[in-house]
Amino acid sequence: MTLRAFTVSTLLLIPSLAYGTWNLEGKSKITFHADGPAGFSIDGASQEFSITETQESLVFSVPVSSISTGIDLRDDHMRTYAEAETYPTVTLTLPKDQLNFPAQGQKKSVGIAQGTFNLHGVDQPAKIKYAMKTEKAGVSWVAGFGFNTEAHGIVVPDYMGVTVDPAMSAQAKFTIVPAE
């Protein structure tokens, strides 16, 4: 383990010392997947997300306007259903004490964290499955969770008779490094 990676793990294991010290590095990507009828599916992605930190939690934020499904009109509809002008940001809050970072001498760790997903201005509990890997300059993450848009107060989208299952999933891949 490099000195920097060791520092990463140590900082994350001591939440009170890790406050406000993280940056995203390299390519980050967050995706969501929704199913429709007869095998129809929609996949959206954003590379514009940010991480902030409080004493107890890591907070991941994605601007709704940055999420693209590959078709502009569908993106417009998505923003309308999500009322993006009123609720411009989607956030996921992860308490640090729920996170199992790679211990000293370990390359990887996996775990399940109980977090809070805020979509359409509505908080809902979320169970996040994640895997972390110690990198030269930080920790890379792959994390995913399921959510239900109806539980967040979003009506079931219906366009020309084609609806979308409100049970959706999200996944994120990113690397965080300690701030210089």
Next chain:
Amino acid sequence: MLKRLTALAVMLLGLLLTPNTAHAYAWSVNHGYTTCATCHADPGGGGLLTDYGRAQGEVFIRTPWAERGADWEPGNAAQFAFGAVELPKWLLTGAVVRGGPARLSTPDTAPSVFPIVMQADLRAQVTVGRVRAYGSLGALPTGAAEEARVLRNDTVNLYSREHWLGVDVSGDLILRAGRMALPFGNRILEHSAWARTSTRTDINADQQHGVNAHYGKGDWRAEVMGIAGNLQLSPAGYRERGYSGLVEYSIGPKLVVGASSLLTVAELDIQTLEPRTRQAHGLQVRSSPVQGLAILGEGHLLVDASDGSAPNLGSTGWVQADYEIVQGVHVAAAGEWLQQDVGTSLGGWGSATWFFAPKTDLRVDYIHRQNASLSGRTPSHMVLGQLHFSL
């Protein structure tokens, strides 16, 4: 007389070589569409469009001529008859015409230019609750779409490519009975590709009667059909019985892999005029590795047994790269092969399509083939232009 027969033969060859009979844009995988059921009344793709499919024709298929604002919607351009007639929710309908000039040359015939009308079809689907009734009816010059013919005279064939009754058992499962396209391989426009003709699974006129179950949920799609034969063929001995089916899995939004299988038995094959068992088994893929590019590929093992003879093994395949230069403008290159007992035929296609107006596109194809025969390979060249318009 000989001249007329030669002209007729050239025209028939032209009809066999000509691509495109229906909407079936498998390259839509480039836009994240790995399945067909949301855009087409036939859940396997091709033919009559749903309201959603009509809208997508405007959204991502045709060239937009102006900046589309945040509140842009497809509007009347996506409606039947451009919105002149408001249809009830229970009715889907459409009309389509496709045709253009073709130029064909082979070593045995002088280059000839002739017009081809490939489609002049009306289609409709009526939905009552969970039950759907679908039908198409068209008229073309005698000689075209013979397998789908219901009436004919000396000049005109009246034909029905598809007619079926279906029940939406759930949002994921539809059961159908009637005449429909066989589930096999990629449902591509190029109905004269060897991957389609050698397996008899094109969407021009190879539809058969039978019962069909289509299932799609999440990343999986499966379709199987029990084939009762093409009841528009007589006598009944010509009709093939058997099954055809496929299963596909989406690995992400822009990659689909699948497998297909087909087996048919006929007392009297319409080509060989002998008892015949045909089998085809293979794999297919649709992918979009980079934005704008769609790769469609399939390869199949062919097993062909006529009465009293050992089975002949062969193979066929098709690989096509379609690149969307700007929205609505596609160029494509394809290669194909057909390995049979007489040898291996090879073919190459170059195509350009422009969806330049609502429900309208212009397409040009160049098809070069080296057709295997006992005396070696015989080249053929075809250039085809076609204008396609639907309502």
